[in-house]
Amino acid sequence: MESNKKYWKGIEELNRTPEFVEKNKHEFAEPIPIEEILSGDGLKSKTPRRDFLKALGFGVGAVSLAACQKVPVHKSIPYLIKPEEVTPGIANFYVSSYEGSAILVKTREGRPIKIEGNPNDVFGKGGTSAGVQASVLDLYDSSRLKNPMQDGGDTGWSQLDSFVKGQLAGIKASGKKIRLVSSTVNSPSTLGVIADFIAQYPTAKHIDYDAVSYTGIIQANQNSFGKAVLPHYNFDKADIIVSFGADFLGSWISHTEFSRQYASNRAAKALEEKKMSRHIQFESGMSLTGSNADVRMPIKPSEEGLAIISLYNALSGTTLPGSKKVSDANTDKAITLAAKELLAAKGRALVVAGSNDVATQVLVNAINALLGSYGTTIDLDNPSLQYAGNDAEFVEFVNEVKRGEVDAVFFLNANPVYDFYNAKDFTEALKKVKLKVSFAPYADETASLCNVVAPNSHYLESWGDENAVTGYYTIVQPTINPVYNTRQAEQSLLTWSDNPVKEYYTYVRNTWDKGLLSIAGLSGQHGWETLLQTGFVKAPAKAAGLYSFNRDLNAVAQTILTHSSQIAASGDGKLELQIFESPNIGDGKKANNPWLQELPDPVSKVTWDNFAAMAVKTAEKLGIEEGDYITITANGYSIDLPVLLQPGQAQGTISVAVGYGRTNAGKVGDGVGQNAFPFSTFRNGTFQTTAAAEFKKTGALKYVFAQTQTHHSYEGRSVIHEGTLAEYKKAPASIVGKGEGKETYDLWDEYERPAYNWVMAIDLNACTGCGSCVVACTAENNVPVVGREEVRNRREMHWLRIDRYYSFNDNGKTVTKEKEINKLDDLDHVSVTYQPMLCQHCDHAPCETVCPVLATTHSSEGLNQMTYNRCVGTRYCANNCPYKVRRFNWFNYWNDSRFENYVQNEYTELVLNPDVTTRFRGVMEKCSMCVQRIQAGKLKSKLEKRPLRDGEIKMACQQSCPTNAIVFGNLNDPNSEVSKALKSERTYYVLEELNVKPGIGYQAKIRNTTELGA
């Protein structure tokens, strides 16, 4: 049964708007005026002949001049004294850790150039998030502070130290308060340094402040079970997951780990056992998690509380006071259904909510206790330490500052002037503080108001440790000397508090020698060296205890409902506003990273911007079109944002991503989007991310998003296969419709592949669409960043893109005909499929046959090779590629001042992979199947005189994937992982009817929508 289901990438494709149709006619945004020349009098006039002669003369002259050129003198400067472990040309790998997960840092000649996951890391097991991959670029960011600053001018460290110490001594004598504000610190050594600092200055206090806060969950656990912790969730143990607005695959707490867990229960391995977890999501805006859900119900923020109460009622059989049905009948049905399924899977169920409201989280705790989740899917005894921010404490701190009680404040990895909801008040109050010190590596919004900036070193330049989950300690070790004149914040604190330990390195060593090393049975110098090779120690996990919930829920329900009524928008010109953390930019601390800015948002596919996401129906009602600017006003703050029509968005709501609108982020991040943090409020002791907002259409011109979703069109050909779990169980092969009399024919002789046939398998059921692979590919292959304007021109350079397809799922019926999709109501309930698309390395590659200069050819190992130095830029290949994966260099990105702010300046070019050429203007490029890695892997085994092992060579995309969706290997070897993966009944080849014989097999998406009642 082959699917005729309609897939579309955006509203414009669905409606076939004239611009869309026009743009899709052409391969490139700006067509070459060949026809005008041919049809007009171009050829008849005399100029072409003269021009031709001129060009000829110039060409001959240029070549003659080039021939006269003397040998250009290249200098070669060896080390004076070569470090023992460095061999030029060979990469070294060092263990380190980023945001608590163990990583490997690849360095070449002493420069870190790529981050790879540590295969033994408990979170990603070698997979990483896009943020981890991109973090290496920040090291070379030319916007970083190059010197310590005092009163806005550069200074030296010794002057700075004496100034700060003098001030602190004065404050200590006066007995006024000292405050150290940081985003969550879980490093044992850093916490030790802070404790020592406080011991030296007893009026000091440390406050954890997270811009995107999880205080709600921590407080709720304190409230419900007497444990103020962030639990450790086990999505892999859950057979049914119900989430209320928690984007646990994209941004919520430990999303990389959750992605891995989530996929492990849904992808190939689980499916082989005909098993797959079920995932029901209730949310307002379409999140990455929601787009992966089996059933997704859009609900307004004001109804979320009600929905959770309804679920509780359905599960417990009681009725909490004030509860009523949710307004949408479908949602109500879905809640009943979820309750039934949850009850059937007691002990294997998990309910999570993204809200930071204590009451909501208490109710979720009650639900999970009812379902017996504690001890199985939720672990309170090995809690996560990734977020420990205390909102109330921070607000109290702001009040202290306002009252003038604080004389010194230190900001460590915290930027409240940008991300605190009441930044205006805070900025005003900050003037009263005598000594303001920021450790920010940039002159960010907060740092620029401080009189002292002691720039912290990048983590790749630092010693340190982290403890992201109980019992798991990772080490941070430097892989390069500080690029700029920076110093670790801990070192500064040690100096300022006259700590007997002078060096932070010694401090870290002491921490490990005294306690942490013994966890793994290590000790002494040998133990330390072992740690520097393994990267972490892990204590055996404590048994997860069972917890029962026995608190009165009446008051809780009341709080939730009151809260809901506060954010309910009623009347004209009002909508419910929800702000969220986007998977790419996060809370805005990574806003100056061009790799992350250029990575399309997984769902909207917008780059370099945030926007007001709105349901199509709502926009229609209000007479708003895509790109129209609206002024959003809530909590006394207003911004102008362009509207994006987002299928799946709950009607009557607007979603806006935080992390944008930085004003002092650096050259890349400044002025990208608008700041949405001030829309949050402080309610019931925590920061809340929902509000009732007024909006007004402004008269401004329509905004054109740099949105990649429809850039590469298949002209409506079917490239996706999917099915339901029921269909899969019944007849696995039916999903992709195999064996229906497909003829294969060959115009060419079969290629001989004596040794290898490199192929890839991509499991669409494992792919969550997070985009980590895209950034990994960018880092590995020196893919340039082109910026917003060029993305608008459809000239993004990513070799690997993730296509996102919408399709309609109307009450379980698949919508197959054009006329059926005219009901815009359905846009609330769309299914989403992600498909990573890269060069398919076809055996009958259409690009190869049209290249007039043989710049793209086939190798005896099954690779479609692109030879840049042969390419003359006819672009015929791109025109002839059915997958649209070839990219043309419209500029000399690496040496063009227009692109300097992104990656192409004297600092950031240090991140380039020296094994891969940077491409020049006028040259076509595309995925090379990381041929440099293949060659290196083969050479390694030749040098070691042994056959190449399966799995030894890993593609950059494969390596970074937290869900192991990508498998690469040799098809000639029947026992290789990839051969096994491709034998799956779900395997299909995109556009295989073209008989181009692609080398990449996709495993069709399976949805667990057996009893879909939505």
Add this chain to the structure above:
Amino acid sequence: MRNISLILKQFSRTVLLVAGFAAMGFTAHAQGDAAKGEALFKANCTACHKIDVRMTGPALGPAISSETDDKWLTHWIQNNQALIAAKDPKALKIYNEYNQAGMNVFTNLSDGDVANIIAYVRDDWKKMQTAPAAGGATGAAAAESGPSDMLIFGLIGVIVIALIVILVLNRVVGTLEKLLLKKQNLPEEEVEEEEVVKVDRLATLKKIAKNKKLVFFIILCGTIAMGSWAWVTMWNTNVHQGYQPEQPIKYSHELHAGVMKINCQYCHSGAYKSKNASIPSLNVCMNCHKVVKTESPEIHKIYDALGYDPATQKYDSTKAKPIQWVRIHNLPDFAYFNHSQHTKVGGIECQRCHGPIQTMKQVYQYSPLTMKWCIQCHKRTGVNGKGNAYYENMVSIHDRIKKGEKVTEAEMGGTECAKCHY
């Protein structure tokens, strides 16, 4: 000193292994294995010793052959400092003879290793004496005259021939004219002829210029000559064969690699491990030049670069400034080349591409480094697959290798674009 110990560390594994076998197989004074000794000798001794000539240390051939007390020798080699400290008379004599410059301590060499080295040195010394300097046949291929030279000679030849032809033709024309005149018997002309002689040669030139055939011929030759010159020049654009830049230090490969026979890898340590052969860092030079030729102004350039004061033997890193060598072999950025692939896997000698490096006082680019040159070699050279288990899973190729057939690099896909361009 530190660096010597580093090198030792690198070899220690091999050494230990050899030592293990030695301990099993040999008694304390058993005859050593000269082959194993050679490797050890090259790894540990060549920095300061040669077999036939005195370097930093004594010429080992005569020294070791004349010393019969192997036990003492072993002690000396393993830990000479201990012998000196114990005031051993023989040890003190050598120590004083060499200005009290202490030899490195090789405690990591086992008795078996030392026996191997001694065996090798004695063998080699014996060989050298039986075959006294039979003309150091370098074995290096005579430098080919490059195609560009050929073309230039050819061009000159063409021009010379053309001139001769012109001259001959000129003569012929002249004679013919004379004959014609004679036949017509025009006396006036003859009178005039006498005057012509006075009018000088311009007239002849004018006459020649009027000869259309001749002019055409000259122009044709000129065009051909210019054309071929332009073609050759353009064809060789950016081919820098023979490029021989002045280097900041007058380092002679002839002396180090040729006369002293120092192994290439001693300095170019990356050549068998990495993509880059790598120019040695100065600490490698200092292994010897701390004591050798300390007075030379060229060696002082090394000291200056390192901030090293030979008088106090102290380093001052604040004065250090790197040496900027001029790169001779420049491959374009879009071509990937890996030394270890060719040296270690392919078993190709350095000289194959770098030419008779051991005779070069100043290094020049021996090979053209063009893609044609690469491809040609890939097409002609057999794969060095013997004993390399890597090739076992390439069934067809492995079978042919086993049969002893030649399988070229090109047949292995070695001429495909993405083998070098990515």
